[in-house]
Amino acid sequence: MFKRKLLGNTRVPHRKNTADMPPVRMENASEVLLPMAQHIGAPAEPTVKVGDEVKLGQLIADASGPVSSPIYASVSGKVKTIEQYMRSDGRRVPAVRIVSDGNMTLAEDIAPPEVKDTDSLIEAARRSGLVGLGGAGFPTAVKLDALRKGIIDTVVINGAECEPYITSDTRTMLDDGEWIYRGIALLETYGGNIKKYIFGIEKNKPKCIKAMRELFERNDKVEVKSLPSLYPQGAEKVLIYNTTKRTVPEGKLPSDAGVLVINVTSLAIIAKYVSTGMPLVERCVTLDGDAVKEPKNIIAPIGVSIRELIEFGGGLKDKAGKVLFGGPMMGIAACSLDEPVIKTTGAITVFTEKSSLAVPETACIHCGRCVNACPLNLNPTEYSKALDLENKEDRIARLEKYKVMLCMECGCCSYVCPANRPLVQNNRLAKGELREHRAHSSMLKD
Ligand code: SF4
Ligand code: SF4
Structure with a gap:
């Protein structure tokens, strides 16, 4: 990486409409869905079964390896199902659905840990x-x-x-x-x-x-x-x-x-x-976007559905065209309003159909703006070219050569492209292909 005074040079609109709004607390949720993978690493393993009564802050899934994280009940109530949940990356993981009893009864074992070293x-x-x-x-x-x-x-x-x-x-x-x-x-x-x-x-x-x-x-x-x-x-x-x-x-x-x-x-x-001693059972979520009636920050139980969060927040003023987990640069589109807020959901942004319309892409004009915008000095045009190659070995070799796995999917390249090329989307596809290839190769070696 050559030395720059500062990394990052893309100006994006700030739209911090809720910066001066202290969060409002959502005291309860009718039910929560808690996927076992809300973190990088191995999914947590459920410690409860269908029909169990649980209390707020009770462990419902334990970490299953050195890189994993436990999950706690964010409402008190009854475990309704342990179902399969499809994450935005297409992986299916178990998820615990708890129907709230409306009481938010605290687990008895909540106590500060002893920290001495x-x-x-x-x-x-x-x-x-x-x-x-x-x-x-x-x-x-x-x-x-x-x-x-x-x-x-x-x-x-x-x-x-x-x-x-x-x-x-x-x-x-x-x-x-x-x-x-x-x-x-x-x-x-x-x-x-x-x-x-x-x-x-x-x-x-x-x-x-x-x-x-x-x-x-x-x-x-x-x-x-x-x-x-x-x-x-x-x-x-x-x-x-x-x-x-x-x-x-x-x-x-x-x-x-x-x-x-x-x-x-x-x-x-x-x-x-x-x-x-109160574990992570709630988080602050910014609810905003041009379809949202009253943007605000909400402290919400983890696992509450986007639908219930939006209703609590005052609803929509226009039909939603796109709902994102996160903001417009790195946010991931939700497939349904029934998807839950998870530990990493810092925002739900909802855009109208009009502002969600895809802009038509045109041919690359080789202006180099995407390369200039990349904070990691990557060349996203190479990944798009690689994806067009018919021969898989050639594709993989090119993706390795131009280090696609370093891409952090920040979206700067797509944002600045005057031809509206779907660069970050291509980078994600390219990373997926390379990841799969590496996993397959290492399996063959074993
Ligand atoms: S999405 Fe990847 S290639 Fe594009 S600017 Fe960000 S880090 Fe660079
Ligand atoms: S910014 Fe867009 S048009 Fe310019 S080189 Fe990159 S992909 Fe091509």
């Missing part, structure tokens, strides 16, 4: 069910595991929230300063060799920058950086480079660059869990 902090993060809330879904305990090795000297706290519309992290920074403060205190006490804490916040959130600077004005280990509002400022590798000037080596993790990146809301949630 790095190991117990990591174990607390594991038991909390916390995964990367910014969208990636990487189990937080696995990330924190690098603290044990003493290789982390810098923590980057991700408060960039660069995706249009989404303001759930913004609200954490404005409403939950105390928990963020306690989260940093936990890392200072049990985080090993950490020397520096850097908040990365886009400068279009001046209130958040001010709030964090005031909160940590007496802590000279903490720096709050105001970053240009250029997308994708919150992408992990981009944020690391723009805050520390360190580059994560290809195929390696941030810990290989001595950095731990943690989302600002995740940090607050760890602190809450350590104080209360």
Whole structure:
């Protein structure tokens, strides 16, 4: 990667309509659907069966491997079904459906964990069910595991929230300063060799920058950086480079660059869990988009259907043409309004039929804007060309050569393309083909 002053150079509309709206709490849901894979890694394994009575915060599925995460009941009630749920990537995973009894009765075993060293902090993060809330879904305990090795000297706290519309992290920074403060205190006490804490916040959130600077004005280990509002400022590798000037080596993790990146809301949630023992059963979701009657932030039980969330939020003012998990740059289209909000759902954005119309694509004019926009210096046109090759070996060789697996699907290339080429969609297809090929090859070797 050649050196740039800053990575990321795409200007996208901010549309942070809900930034000044403290979240409203959805106290209950009629039922919730909790898929066993709401994180990267092995799906969790159900610990309940159909007909069981469950309470709020009760473990209903345990982590099934080192990279996995437990899941807790987000309402009290009865397990109605354990069914197959198809994720947006086409994978089918079991999902537990709980019909609420309307009481939100708390599980008796909720109690703060004992945290006295790095190991117990990591174990607390594991038991909390916390995964990367910014969208990636990487189990937080696995990330924190690098603290044990003493290789982390810098923590980057991700408060960039660069995706249009989404303001759930913004609200954490404005409403939950105390928990963020306690989260940093936990890392200072049990985080090993950490020397520096850097908040990365886009400068279009001046209130958040001010709030964090005031909160940590007496802590000279903490720096709050105001970053240009250029997308994708919150992408992990981009944020690391723009805050520390360190580059994560290809195929390696941030810990290989001595950095731990943690989302600002995740940090607050760890602190809450350590104080209360209440695992991750709810999250703040921004409900917005031009079809939404009253955009707002909603603290919703995990597993509530999009339909119920929208109804609670005041409904739609126009027929929905497209419903996204997330924002318009990286969001994934929901197949149905019955799909559930999961741990990684930071927003539900609903667009009218008119604004969801596909724009016709035309031929590539070789302008190079997509290459210039890519924060990772990739060449997305090569992936589209590779997909057009008839011979599979040629396709695979080309995708390997141009390193398609590095693509983080930020969507900058598609966004800037004057010919409306579906570049990020092609990148996803290309990654899928290469992933399948690699899995098949390694199976043959075994
Ligand atoms: S989607 Fe991939 S190829 Fe396109 S700009 Fe983002 S990282 Fe680069
Ligand atoms: S931005 Fe679009 S038109 Fe320009 S080179 Fe890339 S794919 Fe071709």
